Amino acid sequence: MTATTSPGTASLDGPIEGFWAVVPAGGAGTRLWPLSRSASPKFLRDLTGSGRTLLQGTHDRLAPLVEDRFVVVTGRAHRDAVCAQLPDVDDASVVAEPSARDSMAAIGLAAAMLERRDPDAVMGSFAADHVIADPVAFGASVRLACAAARDDWLVTIGIEPTFASPAFGYVHLGDDLAGHPGAHAVVEFVEKPSVDVATGYLATGRYRWNAGMFVVRPTVLLDLLAEGDPGFAAALRAIAADPDTLEAAWAGLPKIALDHAVAEPAAAAGRVAVVPASFGWDDIGDFDSLATLLEDTDSASITVLGDADLVRSSAATGLVVPASGKVVAVVGLDDVVVVDTPDALLVTTRARAQDVKAIVAALKDSGRADLT
């Protein structure tokens, strides 16, 4: 007897039939300079010491769910690197944007292409530079989200907050979603709050982090877009119908995040669902979060990303990245961050990790854009 699954039937594991991963691979990761550069952004880097880049990790995590239904949308400058890092992905599935026009254009173009290619498609968008600790739990959440998406919901996956972060947007959970145990309606998306407001959110237990993961039928996504900006949706569908027009049409598309163009108005219209999830998620926004991700909680010493034999420390804690291959000695500093690359060295503290972007901006202004 042969096991079969029909569209809309949730199985407990294995691929999700008709499910496509859409992976926008962009962003310079400025706060991770000098590890992350505009020419070598963080999704192309192994930031966890796993031996796989963040992009490869994203593919590894999704491949069991999508098999070869995997689309990357990236900048033209990174297309070759993306193809090289993903030898199992057909080069035709790596879409190069002529320029960066924010997430609505990138994900919307993928939606328009899938709408033509597979009428039964459900797509899920997942950033190329996030880290997830428990891929099995992730897969289960995606499976739930896909089932709700087949009923024409725009479904987001809401990450259980581990602290009152002011760096993320939040999803406000509403009632249980009929027919989809574990999913909820979304009351609203809220922008990055203050720490005080975020603390209030956590106390209610009804808020989740918005990690930008959206699972939806391509046609539903484009129709939701068309409700607010019919020209935008039509332009995306026109490009998908004649890819030769991409170059000419792209620069005229609105530069807007999918959250603003679609998710927020759709939530207000009661069209969005959320699958609350807890699978150890991190977007590695800066060296402080990278240090948290990597540190051995049992030891009060230096955490090393790279070859630990290169690092010598005494009475020091924090994160050292010996990426130039030279010996790095750290003496008498707590929560320090030392990132040594072949052409630039950063020394800061975990508490000041956010300020790194100011250094990058100053380097650009002073004619050293080559280092950014």
Added chain:
Amino acid sequence: MTATTSPGTASLDGPIEGFWAVVPAGGAGTRLWPLSRSASPKFLRDLTGSGRTLLQGTHDRLAPLVEDRFVVVTGRAHRDAVCAQLPDVDDASVVAEPSARDSMAAIGLAAAMLERRDPDAVMGSFAADHVIADPVAFGASVRLACAAARDDWLVTIGIEPTFASPAFGYVHLGDDLAGHPGAHAVVEFVEKPSVDVATGYLATGRYRWNAGMFVVRPTVLLDLLAEGDPGFAAALRAIAADPDTLEAAWAGLPKIALDHAVAEPAAAAGRVAVVPASFGWDDIGDFDSLATLLEDTDSASITVLGDADLVRSSAATGLVVPASGKVVAVVGLDDVVVVDTPDALLVTTRARAQDVKAIVAALKDSGRADLT
């Protein structure tokens, strides 16, 4: 009319007739790692950004006083580098020790050679790795010391202490020296004191730092040595009489500092004089003292030794040495020390600068002596 000076006559400027500089050039400068290495010790480095190495600065300072009467005693491994850095010094005046046997053997050998070469010689020993802010004042002090040395005193130059340092030995001033205004008899030399004891010394106004500067007739030095260790003095004189025996005889010489072998017992015997001096002296013992030496007291920012264009900082103070040529960015750290060389990077604080030697020892122990 031609100006002439006879031996023993003090002139106000110009060379000091019969005065020889003896410059022991040794010591790895471990606390200045990774700038200073055993293969490239601090005396061979430009640590002040002056464009001259410490050895060259020592020669520049002494040449107006000694003309070509300049002898360097250094390790065999450094002889070629010393000769290359001092093109005006005859290679025959650069004496290579077969092995490091502390200062008595090194300076005593030079004394024995000068005793044979110039019966009217007065010698002054000055370390190759010290920094002096006011060479004119230095010259005046040396001139005073030479005059006293011609009267067979062992004369030291006593540096006015600028703080209660526990890192230096001290010279205890006695009565004025008859016939040599500005010079004093020495009561005793005292070893490195505690900060409390040093504070008491400073309060009396009768103590000076011992910078290891000794001015003396070679015969007086060797005869003082012979009073405590006649065999040692005889051995040095025998080597000077037949330099071919240097290799065979050297390893048998006692390994002892000139301070212990001669200066301390001679002081007890009332044979030592001191010229108190204040000419801005520093032995650059560690990165804290280097930072003090280099810092612009008017600004609360990073001090750079090297190309300041390579250093970008925000809310940071301390010392950065961008010696590998790469950009160094420092964000949000006070009194930090960052020393970036092509094969090793040090990150520490001014307060922990002394602890750098432990890192160097650990590198040696772990098979990375190539970096020390």
